[in-house]
Amino acid sequence: MTRRLPFRYLEPTFCAGLLDDPLLLVNVRPLGRAILVDCGQMHHLAKRVLKSLDALFITHAHMDHFMGFDTLVRHIHVSPRTVALFGPPGIARKVAAKLAGYDWNLTESYWCTFRVHEVHPGHIASFTLPGSEGFPCHPDGERQRHGSEIWRNDFLTVEAELCDHHAIPALVFRITERPGFWIDGEKVAAAGLVAGEWLRELKQRFYRGGLDGREIAAPVRTAAGGEAWRVFEGRGLFEAIRRDQEPASIGYLTDIGASGENLATVRRLLGGVTLLACECSFLAADMAKARTSHHLCTTDVSALARELRPAYLLPMHISKSYNTRGDLIYEELALPPETRLIRLPEHLTPRPLLPAEFPRLWRG
Structure with missing residues (x-):
């Protein structure tokens, strides 16, 4: 999905369909660089897209949000650069375990380094995994968190808060453009x-x-x-x-249960965002399934939209049980009049090849 939104520096692109693993790519136009929120299956992204990434932001380590990290490593591990990765507590151990599953006996001194940052309630713990050494995980200290900001560059800031996804932490993100030079x-x-x-x-x-x-x-x-x-x-x-103008922002919310504590955290962090990319996994009739699996249904998302008042809402990450019926989600959402709905096709990732589509290596 690509849509021209009211951003000055940022270009958000949702690189998946309703039922595909969620991938939010945010290009920073003045830099020609990008950040990525979540990385499930992403074999359909070109190498040049992956090489443009400066930072990854992982909500939690379920496969559909994290398995694409291997694809990223495959394309950039020999690049002389450092890539930042932010995730919930424990993410450094999981990154190290992924990288330790491969043999690195041919490393070179210029290989890339991953800097992994675990976002805790009161601090951020950092770890360095240098490719030149075969990606061992070295603790690199902690810094206190003051407010919700976790990362910034010259054109944006990223904030994060922890929610609960059935006894594991999951991060909710807000990406905000830095104030521009606006004169009245x-x-x-x-x-x-x-x-x-x-x-x-x-x-x-x-x-x-x-x-x-x-x-x-x-x-x-x-x-x-x-x-x-x-x-x-x-x-x-x-x-x-200067001209008074609220900087444009992106909220990213997925895989949390509709508990009072989670929803209070979301309200604090995501109020008034320009674009809200929000999971909408189940229809209202399947609210019991949403509660059991700790996801949101259309009733939850409609209520959040009325409270957060985003300019645009992008529902995403629906249950696979609605395959070929994705439009039902859009029909049930009741949004405030100032919120525009962005619709995704059900799938954007290429379908797998069938045996009959492979070239024959022999003739029978």
Whole structure:
């Protein structure tokens, strides 16, 4: 699924259908790089897509959310780079176990390194797995969590909170664009400022992190109708003329039960997101199955949408029991009027080849 959404820097693409293993790829356009949320089956993603990844965010280690990690390793293990992976407590041991299942007797000094970060309630524990050594798992210390942020680059931040998925932790993610250089022309005029080259300099400083405590000169209209140059502190000047605009964001929610504690966590983290990618595993008539398997049904998702008020809702990860009947999910969802529904085809991944489709190596 690719749809033009109101993002400035980010380009979210859902690389699966309703019934396929969920894969959310987020391209960061100014960098030409990407991050990936969950990695179930992803053999259909091109090598160049996988090589563009800077970080992976894994909700939990069920096969349909984690088995594609082997595909990633296959394509990038000989690349001289470091890839970050964030997941719930225990994910480092599981990554190490996957990598230990292969022989690495031909390693080279330039092979890639994985930096695995376990997200705990009050801290993040990090581990380094260097390819040059055959991917052993080295503890690399802990850092305290202040708020919900776990990772950032120049154009986005990623926040995460822990929910429960039947006695195992599962992460819920929020990806938010960093505030852009948005200027309100009316505020510029009201302040008596005259637009000019100083705005370009202010913009450059904004993106280079050089606003705080630094001065910048700008022309101001005088009572006599002329112009006079004044010196402003950079941050104060920007705050006085910036346009108030909420940065666009993506919420990613899957494989949690509809417990009061889980739903309270989701409300705190995902309120007002621009795009909500949310599991919708069962129809309302199958709510008992949803509760038994600790998933959400259409009733749960409709209620969440009315509380979170996303601009767009992408239902995903429905039960395989609805094969060929995926449209029933869309018919049952009752969304607030400001929320637009994004529909996926049932499958995007290629189907397996049948024996008759293979070329014959002999003739009978």
